[in-house]
Structures are given as C-alpha cells and as structure tokens.
Amino acid sequence: MTTQENFLEWVYVRRVIEASRLDVLDMLWPNGWEQLGPAEVQAVADALARRGGELPGALADSTSQRYEQDPARDAELATARGWRLVTPEDDEWPSELTASFVRMADSGADHDSSVRGQAAAPFALWVRGDTRLDALVRRSVTVVGTRAATRYGEQVTRSFAGDLADAGFSLISGGAIGIDAIAHRAALDSKMPTIVVMACGLDVSYPKAHGDLFEQIVAAGGMLISEYPPGTPPARHRFLTRNRLAAALGQATLVVEAPQRSGALNTLNWAEAFVKPTFAVPGPVTSHASLGCLDRIRTARATLAVSARDLIEELTPLGEQMVLGLGQEDRSFLPSWEHLAIIDAAALPSGKGPEGRLPQLVEATGLPARTVIRCLRDLEAMGRLRREADRWIRVE
Known part of the structure; x- marks a missing residue:
C-alpha cells in the first residue's frame, strides 16, 4: 500500500x-x-x-x-471502509499492467481510431479486497460481452468461465448486467477470485442491482478496482476508459457475445493494442448478439474459441501443459493430481470396486463437477479411461 x-x-x-x-x-x-x-x-x-x-x-x-x-x-472514507490506493511505488502493483502500455506506446496502437478512451497508463488505483492485486492478475483472463445476453450466451459464458476458473484462472470483468455478471458468478461458483473493474467510484454500486454481487466477490477473496475517486458517477466515456484497464490486467481477453458496436469489442480493441491474445466465441449468424464476434473471427482479429481449453492451452506454459496432458496425444505424459484422483475413483475393468459414475467421482475426489468433467475428457483422450453408458472405467 x-x-x-x-x-x-x-x-x-x-x-x-x-x-x-x-x-x-x-x-x-x-x-x-x-x-x-x-x-x-x-x-x-x-x-x-x-x-x-x-x-x-x-x-x-x-x-x-x-x-x-x-x-x-477521501482518505478518511478509505480508512473507514478498508480501501487502499495502490500505485507503481507499491510491491503489489502488477508489472504487466505497465508493460501493456509500454507495448502499446511502442506500436503506436493508441492512435488507432478503434481504441477509444484515455490511453495513458494508470498511475493509481483504488482497491477494495484483501488479496494482493499482483497475485490476482498473475494468471487471469478478461471475459466480456453484451449486456443483452441471449440464452446461448449465458450458457456459453457459464461453461467457459467455470472451466477457466477450475483451471486456476481468476476472471476479470466489468460487473455489468449480462455476460459480465455471469462470468463473475461462475468464478464464485468455482471458488476462484474474480475482479470487477469499475467505471465509477468504489462507493457507487453500478448497476444498483449488483450491490450484493460485489459484496460476495470481495468476501470470496476477489476485488473491486477503480481509477475514479469516491462518489464519481458512471459515464459513457468512463466505461471506454475503464475498458483499457480490464484488457491490460488480463493475460488474454475473451468476448462471448457482442454486436457490431459494443463496449465488449472496445475492450477487445484494447487487448489487441496491448499485443495480448484475443479470443471470440462464434454464435448463430442470425443472432445480432454474435455479429461482432463473428466479424472478429472472420477478419482474424480474434482467435476462434469453442471451449475454455482453447484459452488454457494458449496461456499455459508448455512445461505445465506436459504435466497436465493438455493437447498431447502421447500417453506417456503423467496427469495432474486431479487426474490421478479421478483415475483412482473410476470403476475397475473387473466391475468390482467404485461405480465410476459422475456423482460418485465428485464425492470421492471432492473436486467441483466442472473440474471432474474436464479431467474425464482429458483422461479419455489420453486413453486412461473409457466410457460405458454413464460409467467411467479404467484402462489397464
């Protein structure tokens, strides 16, 4: 501090x-x-x-x-509410946050008309939350999308965000109605911290309906962040400026649903300017909510993402991928402890022992259902498990 x-x-x-x-x-x-x-x-x-x-x-x-x-x-209010002001002089200031703006300045991308908002690097952030900022963003993904999410968008966001959280990524978003809130809640469900980057003061709950959500995020080890002093109301230009922080803090940015003109695509523009990986989820060509994503994929300005695995493999160091068995067809690689726990809980070829059904696997390992499902897919691809109806059986 x-x-x-x-x-x-x-x-x-x-x-x-x-x-x-x-x-x-x-x-x-x-x-x-x-x-x-x-x-x-x-x-x-x-x-x-x-x-x-x-x-x-x-x-x-x-x-x-x-x-x-x-x-x-402001100082008295911060003290009373447990806020802190984090600056580049502090140990918890993320070096990658400044590095993002250095890369953008070197490329001249801040002059691109597609990147709108104040482009200068931040110099101080109001923070609410007990965890260190640099620790929260070290392994993180920014997830954004439209406020008017479709049922498809809601389902996809829960799936992607849940799997990313289960894989150990903290999630960054803007706390808005729609895709943002779904991503935050998916992180909470997976017991992973999530970060809300606000376009107003920390004492301004926007939207008002998310006041309880913000409290849950902080209580669960997450964080609220803002460049703006207490009492600052949200405004259109502040959302555009806020988006640059959301993109700069994450290792990559994923847009789930976005029409052709949206704040979510503005966040993707910032990530592109920071020379960070950008991903977009495809959607129905008849859906207005997916046109922005489809255009970014078509013009190669974002990588097509059909599952969280696409991001995990891109962002996970090669050595760690080998331990996890991600993207590998060589079955000699050792699985992680989660994989080993699931193998131990799977049914034996003889039919004796564990039943090997999903509820029993979740109960036996103590892992979230999403994690068990993800590991089951990995183990099947690695030839360590095979599926018979609703049972998973070890391959000896």
Whole structure:
C-alpha cells in the first residue's frame, strides 16, 4: 500500500486527475514512467494545488474546477471502509499492467481510431479486497460481452468461465448486467477470485442491482478496482476508459457475445493494442448478439474459441501443459493430481470396486463437477479411461 508519508498527496492527485494523462505521468516520473521508480508525487500535488511550477497549460485547464479538493475526506472514507490506493511505488502493483502500455506506446496502437478512451497508463488505483492485486492478475483472463445476453450466451459464458476458473484462472470483468455478471458468478461458483473493474467510484454500486454481487466477490477473496475517486458517477466515456484497464490486467481477453458496436469489442480493441491474445466465441449468424464476434473471427482479429481449453492451452506454459496432458496425444505424459484422483475413483475393468459414475467421482475426489468433467475428457483422450453408458472405467 502507498506509504503513509505520501498517502494524502497520492489521494489528492487521484482526486484531481480524471483517469490518467501523459503529462501527469511525465511529471510524476521525469525519467520515464515505464521504470516504475519512486514518483515525484509531492511536487505534482503542490503544482496542482498552487497552479504553479511546471504545470502544463492543458493540465491546468483540465483541473481548474477540481484543484481545490481536500484529500482528507477521501482518505478518511478509505480508512473507514478498508480501501487502499495502490500505485507503481507499491510491491503489489502488477508489472504487466505497465508493460501493456509500454507495448502499446511502442506500436503506436493508441492512435488507432478503434481504441477509444484515455490511453495513458494508470498511475493509481483504488482497491477494495484483501488479496494482493499482483497475485490476482498473475494468471487471469478478461471475459466480456453484451449486456443483452441471449440464452446461448449465458450458457456459453457459464461453461467457459467455470472451466477457466477450475483451471486456476481468476476472471476479470466489468460487473455489468449480462455476460459480465455471469462470468463473475461462475468464478464464485468455482471458488476462484474474480475482479470487477469499475467505471465509477468504489462507493457507487453500478448497476444498483449488483450491490450484493460485489459484496460476495470481495468476501470470496476477489476485488473491486477503480481509477475514479469516491462518489464519481458512471459515464459513457468512463466505461471506454475503464475498458483499457480490464484488457491490460488480463493475460488474454475473451468476448462471448457482442454486436457490431459494443463496449465488449472496445475492450477487445484494447487487448489487441496491448499485443495480448484475443479470443471470440462464434454464435448463430442470425443472432445480432454474435455479429461482432463473428466479424472478429472472420477478419482474424480474434482467435476462434469453442471451449475454455482453447484459452488454457494458449496461456499455459508448455512445461505445465506436459504435466497436465493438455493437447498431447502421447500417453506417456503423467496427469495432474486431479487426474490421478479421478483415475483412482473410476470403476475397475473387473466391475468390482467404485461405480465410476459422475456423482460418485465428485464425492470421492471432492473436486467441483466442472473440474471432474474436464479431467474425464482429458483422461479419455489420453486413453486412461473409457466410457460405458454413464460409467467411467479404467484402462489397464
């Protein structure tokens, strides 16, 4: 967490600056914001408050209605509610978050008209949740989609998100109605943490109907994140700017359902600009909700994904894939402990011993049903189990 000595200065700068700006980054880190070194936050706070020093004209204009804010109020609220302000000076700041913006700047993709929103790297994030931010995003996937999800979209999202969570990926999304909420709930069902990246202050429940969901996410070890100070209402431009954080935090971005014009595709645009893997789920050609996904697949701007396995194999290091037996036809590779537990619980060829049916496998291993099903598919493909009706039998 930001040190107490400069906490109020960081809170003040976070209150006065909307999202982020390159001129602010240059002032905070005169030797390059990419280095993640100590920031000149005291000097920046003084320049903003006194309207002097090296304050650029454009920055002075944009903060003319905000600079008289008292940071003590935000600091007191944060202390009372257990929030913290995480900055690049802190150990838990994800290095990949800054690296994403470095890659984008090097490629010039932030000038692409398809990427809309403030493109500068973040300099401070309000966080609610007890887990370290860097630990949560180290193995993560951003899952987004339309608010007007179809039944197909709901089913696919639950399947993908549940399997990704079972495979150890935390899920990142925007907390919105539709695909976002389904992904968050699937993570909760799989007992994996999930992250909500908000386009408003942490004290603003948007949508209001998801107030209980947000509480469940935090209680389950997940996190709420926002660049915006307390009390900031959601706005269209803030959603577009928020999307860049959702894409930058995840190892990859998956869009499940999205029409041709949608915030979900904007998030995919950011992931593309950050040179991160992008995936899209195909849908019916007659469905308006799938046209954006189909177009991204057709134009090769996103990889077609028909199951979570497509993402898992892409994002899992080769050595780990060999242990898990992912994508391998060589049956000599050793399965994981989950696979071994399921083999032990499967029926014997003699017909004696365990029944080998799914309910018994779940009970015997203590694993979530989704994990058992995924491992059963792996083991069948590896030739370690065979299926007879509803029973799974060991291959000796």
